[in-house]
Amino acid sequence: MKFHKEGYPTLILISIFSGLLIAISHYLLSDYAIAMPLAIAISAFLLIMIIQFFRSPNRSISQDENVVLSPCDGKVVVIEETEETEYLNEKRRQISIFMSPLNVHNNRYPIGGNLKYYKYHPGKYLVAWHPKSSTDNERTTVVVEDNKQRTVLFRQIAGALARRIVFYGKEGEKVEQGSECGFIKFGSRVDLMLPLDAKIEVDIDQKVVGGKTVIAKFS
DSSP, rough: EEEOOHHHHHHHHHHHHHHHHHHHHHSSTTTTTTTHHHHHHHHHHHHHHHHHHHHOOOOOOOOOOTTEOOOEEEEEEEEEEEETTTTTOOOEEEEEEOOOSSSSOOEOSSOOOOEEEEEEOOOOOOOOOTTHHHHBEEEEEEEEEOOOOOEEEHHHOOOOOOOOOOOOOOTTOOOOOOOOEEEOOOEEEEEEETTSSSSOOTTTTEEEEETTSSSOOOO
């Protein structure tokens, strides 16, 4: 288990805050017996939460060009047909995965191939399960096309707590199925837009694991 590189700035801030809190308790609030134990307890809680949130487990990925792997850890909250209007301009099967603050927040490429399109959209911070979060929230849109010209569009969507979406890829580069493509801080969501003839392999409320769970199979 590793600590994700995106967590180091937050870890530094929490360490500074904890140090100040303990120093204030020791030097200014020493007359209060509860001050120091409380400061230590708060500092330990924050440190544990940060380490938990930014954990980055090592995973062996079994690549298969005929399947779509889950781009993240979380729970399936939407399976529906919808019109994709930003890039594909056609009907697609939408699969949405909600990531709670307790989930691993690494994001992975669901298929391998060419990174055809990438765009960052600033926006609101509605709760991640809100129906309009896909179109109104801060988000990125990414399209990958495999060597059989099959395309998968996916979106990293900020939630009510998230204030930073990170994406590592660039248009035109080759990407590998299951490899890390980005990170979303705190509660968030990832939407997949799949071809209508793809066979969906998950159900509503099912828990999925990034780079491991098969979301769908190409026909």
